[in-house]
Amino acid sequence: MNIKIAVIQFPAANCDLDAIHVLNNVINVQADLVWHNHFKESNYDAVVLPGGFSFGDYLRAGIIAAHSPAIDEAKIMLKDGRPVIGICNGFQILTEAQFLPGALLRNESLKFSCKWVNLKVENNKTACTNKMNVGDVLAFPIAHGEGRYYTDNLKELEDNNQIVFRYSTENGQLTQESNPNGSLDNIAGICNSEFVNCIGLMPHPERASEAILSPKGTDHGKLFFESIVEFIKRRVS
């Protein structure tokens, strides 16, 4: 099966080439960098909205990109169950486009935060976590100024098992100290409830997929991208 994944390039994206590199050279699947106005969903099995910025993040991070034609195309994929993945700015776009509930607010510290964090896997049934176990603790870096997840309906997220990742200690404990931005309930990533094919997260798996890049020598990000490939294979088989 010839899997093709699109990585959407918005003006000011800066993690787009990292995502392309990991997909092409670490996971060995075909990934194309696609300008946001040129994206056609029919050519692809999955789409990644990468990190960085978009349109200067004016008004609110992700809101202008959320009105891009690429998002109309991605919506078709969302509805038919193909993976739609948002990393960092991509997560902000997915909440602004209402693919995912809630919002990403300014970090509680009011500072841009760039460091390695620990993530506890809370749901391993999704398009990005099916190669992981619930309770696994992953090392991913964060790099954001507006990553404080907020929702006015936490109970619904919990009831629908939509919380995918939480910030934790190395041992998987959910503490205030391990929460880098003040996110509600340490939430770092969530998914949709219908097909678990849409995932948004603030940390960067594409920067954590090769041991040489990790201070701990880990490559946990690989599991994230390998899960996407596995999800696509299961979906079509």
Place this chain on the structure above:
Amino acid sequence: MQANFIVEIIMTNKEMARDPVGATIKRDLLAKKGYDMISNVRSGQYLRIHISAENEENAKEIIEDMCNKLRIFNPVTQNLTILRVSKS
């Protein structure tokens, strides 16, 4: 007959969403400089929009509709207030 108006809007975080900008201004500036009488500060965003419309009411309606349709404010976390409509 169209006329030109200016519509000013502000968007503020809802009370239940913490506002670290407002909290920092109050805690680290105002309180430290002796303004103990200030009990709360909330920050927000301000937009000043020039628009051609039939009248003030019509200008306000168009802006309200636009803000809702395009999510100029995020209804999950923010409130929208139309501050005023004036002739430009």
